[in-house]
Amino acid sequence: xxxxxxxxxxxxTGLYNAKIGVxxxxxxEVMLFGGLFSAYVFLRVGTQPGFDNPWPxxxxxxxxxxxFINTLVLIASSVFVVFAWVALKERKWQVFQRWMWGVxxxxxxxxxxxxxxxxxxxxxxxxxxxxxxxxxxxxxxxxTHKIRFAAEEVTVDxxxxxxxxxxxxxxxxxxxxxxxxxxxDEDDPKTVKLSQFxxxxxxxxxxxxxxxxxxxxxxxxxxxxxxxDEPAVTKAKLTAKFNMHVDPHYIVQRNEETLNYRDRTTVKxxxxxxxxxxxLHNINLQMIPMQQQDAVLAWKLIHESTGNDDIKKQVLxxxxxxxxxxxxxxxxxxxxxxxxRGPYVNYHNLHDSHGHDHGHDHSHGDAHAGDHGSExxxxxxxxxxxxxxxxxxxxxxxxxxxxxxxxxAIYFTMTGLHGLHVIGGALVLAYFxxxxxxxxLKNPEHLANRVEVGGLFWHFxxxxxxxxxxxxxxx
Amino acid sequence: MASSQEELxxxxxxxxxxxxxLFVFTVVTVFTAHWxxxxxxxxxxxxxxxxxxxxxxxxxxxxxIFMHLNHERxxxxxxxxxTFYFFLGLMALTLFALFDPIPEAFDAIQNALR
Numbered sequence: 001x002x003x004x005x006x007x008x009x010x011x012x013t014g015l016y017n018a019k020i021g022v023x024x025x026x027x028x029e030v031m032l033f034g035g036l037f038s039a040y041v042f043l044r045v046g047t048q049p050g051f052d053n054p055w056p057x058x059x060x061x062x063x064x065x066x067x068f069i070n071t072l073v074l075i076a077s078s079v080f081v082v083f084a085w086v087a088l089k090e091r092k093w094q095v096f097q098r099w100m101w102g103v104x105x106x107x108x109x110x111x112x113x114x115x116x117x118x119x120x121x122x123x124x125x126x127x128x129x130x131x132x133x134x135x136x137x138x139x140x141x142x143x144t145h146k147i148r149f150a151a152e153e154v155t156v157d158x159x160x161x162x163x164x165x166x167x168x169x170x171x172x173x174x175x176x177x178x179x180x181x182x183x184x185d186e187d188d189p190k191t192v193k194l195s196q197f198x199x200x201x202x203x204x205x206x207x208x209x210x211x212x213x214x215x216x217x218x219x220x221x222x223x224x225x226x227x228x229d230e231p232a233v234t235k236a237k238l239t240a241k242f243n244m245h246v247d248p249h250y251i252v253q254r255n256e257e258t259l260n261y262r263d264r265t266t267v268k269x270x271x272x273x274x275x276x277x278x279x280l281h282n283i284n285l286q287m288i289p290m291q292q293q294d295a296v297l298a299w300k301l302i303h304e305s306t307g308n309d310d311i312k313k314q315v316l317x318x319x320x321x322x323x324x325x326x327x328x329x330x331x332x333x334x335x336x337x338x339x340x341r342g343p344y345v346n347y348h349n350l351h352d353s354h355g356h357d358h359g360h361d362h363s364h365g366d367a368h369a370g371d372h373g374s375e376x377x378x379x380x381x382x383x384x385x386x387x388x389x390x391x392x393x394x395x396x397x398x399x400x401x402x403x404x405x406x407x408x409a410i411y412f413t414m415t416g417l418h419g420l421h422v423i424g425g426a427l428v429l430a431y432f433x434x435x436x437x438x439x440x441l442k443n444p445e446h447l448a449n450r451v452e453v454g455g456l457f458w459h460f461x462x463x464x465x466x467x468x469x470x471x472x473x474x475x
Numbered sequence: 476m477a478s479s480q481e482e483l484x485x486x487x488x489x490x491x492x493x494x495x496x497l498f499v500f501t502v503v504t505v506f507t508a509h510w511x512x513x514x515x516x517x518x519x520x521x522x523x524x525x526x527x528x529x530x531x532x533x534x535x536x537x538x539x540i541f542m543h544l545n546h547e548r549x550x551x552x553x554x555x556x557x558t559f560y561f562f563l564g565l566m567a568l569t570l571f572a573l574f575d576p577i578p579e580a581f582d583a584i585q586n587a588l589r
Binding site: 013014015019020023024027030031034035037038039041042045046059064068071072075076078079081082083086089090452455456459460462463466467469470471474475 | 480483486487490491493494497498501504505508509522523526527529530533534537538541542543548549550551554555557558561562565566568569572573
């Protein structure tokens with residue numbers, strides 16, 4: 001059956017049907033992204049200095065070049081799509097194919113840079129908010145955001161799920177062999193290997209739960225004989241020696257000898273180390289009132305790690321010179337409170353003479369003076385300053401994922417949704433490239449119309465990025 | 476809609492010109508954000524406005540030339556007019572919320588945190 005108005009326009013609308021369809025769809029897309037853009041405005045303007053995590057300027061926390069290249073890539077792909085459409089209008093199938101390949105390539109490049117940006121944020125950038133709200137930014141080294149613990153004894157609770165601790169045992173411990181000390185039946189194996197642990201636990205749990213139910217039934221019926229009937233055993237104690245890297249989120253209570261997991265597992269042994277080692281990249285004091293900024297915990301920890309106050313001196317000098325600049329900039333107007341909270345100071349830029357600095361910091365002769373001393377004292381590799389932060393001094397440890405603050409949350413939401421649109425658009429256009437020949441041979445104008453409609457969606461995706469790039473990366 | 480070869484050639488030229496303009500505007504956006512400030516890391520409202528104006532010009536070019544909105548049928552404009560007003564309404568809701576700080580509740584929070 002022939003579907004009407006796929007090629008020719010309807011007389012009342014003057015358009016072929018797919019075009020009306022795609023414009024209505026794009027209208028709904030405008031509202032979808034519009035909702036997110038208004039959420040962005042709401043979150044950004046509603047950030048309370050001193051109360052909320054500071055809203056960073058994109059240019060301070062983003063690498064600009066991947067976003068910049070991606071903008072150019074999307075613009076190029078938009079040009080390619082319209083050229084592909086023109087090629088169909090000119091009835092040149094091979095030319096159409098070439099332009100379409102260009103579009104698909106652009107989509108792949110775009111998503112490649114996106115993947116690079118996401119992984120960089122999630123793996124290489126961390127913030128440690130200290131108990132006094134000063135924030136040290138940088139990269140956490142050697143998985144030190146986890147608790148290092150030497151375990152000797154484990155008590156598992158069968159009323160819970162599979163114990164999480166088995167995923168946190170160091171890889172070099174190999175296939176650890178546990179010895180069952182208490183809580184399992186005599187005919188059960190006396191040892192259990194790590195690789196068999198889940199299976200062992202499931203079997204034991206089934207038995208333990210059956211026993212517990214039987215006990216409950218007896219007690220309910222009143223046939224339970226105290227002293228004669230044995231209560232159900234719902235826990236088992238095992239021994240083995242291994243080292244662990246433990247995620248603090250799974251721990252409800254801990255001390256030097258014990259870790260109590262949320263899943264009711266108890267691990268006993270000895271705490272090896274529980275301090276975070278951070279390769280320092282920046283210092284953010286925007287949550288601290290200006291008059292208290294020279295006495296924050298961050299300086300104490302940096303002093304303890306480097307043995308001197310050079311970084312503090314550099315950062316506060318830079319802060320003061322920038323605030324002078326801000327006051328001059330707002331000479332004829334009112335200086336925003338947020339600006340006077342003190343800017344985010346990127347230590348990397350102060351410290352690395354090859355960095356991309358936005359200000360005049362390099363003109364300070366003494367800006368680099370303290371570096372060599374601090375490197376040696378801090379024991380950093382690649383000339384970095386390493387700060388050791390005891391866990392009880394850290395209020396919040398995070399990578400630059402969505403949980404790092406409202407900026408990152410809306411960044412990942414919007415760019416993630418946009419990325420899904422890129423993938424969707426590329427799939428539709430790839431379909432025309434690989435399976436469009438049949439339609440083309442039947443009626444080239446039909447395929448041209450389809451490509452036009454697919455192209456409209458693609459241009460819309462480009463259009464959204466044109467706004468996303470400056471608001472997320474630059475402002 | 477384009478039908479003759481001359482018209483298609485004219486379209487191709489306009490696409491190249493718009494593509495080039497978009498490239499240039501992108502460079503200008505990054506340039507202004509990077510080099511305007513004597514002190515770097517604070518964005519004034521002028522810069523935000525400038526950035527958004529450049530973005531609006533770029534997106535208008537995409538919409539008018541690439542999406543053919545410079546010569547489209549009336550029905551499409553009707554759909555977009557509705558969308559535009561709904562979009563304004565959406566942004567207005569945000570502004571209403573921002574300019575309604577509920578002073579008592581806000582003070583209570585501040586006192587509690589003090």
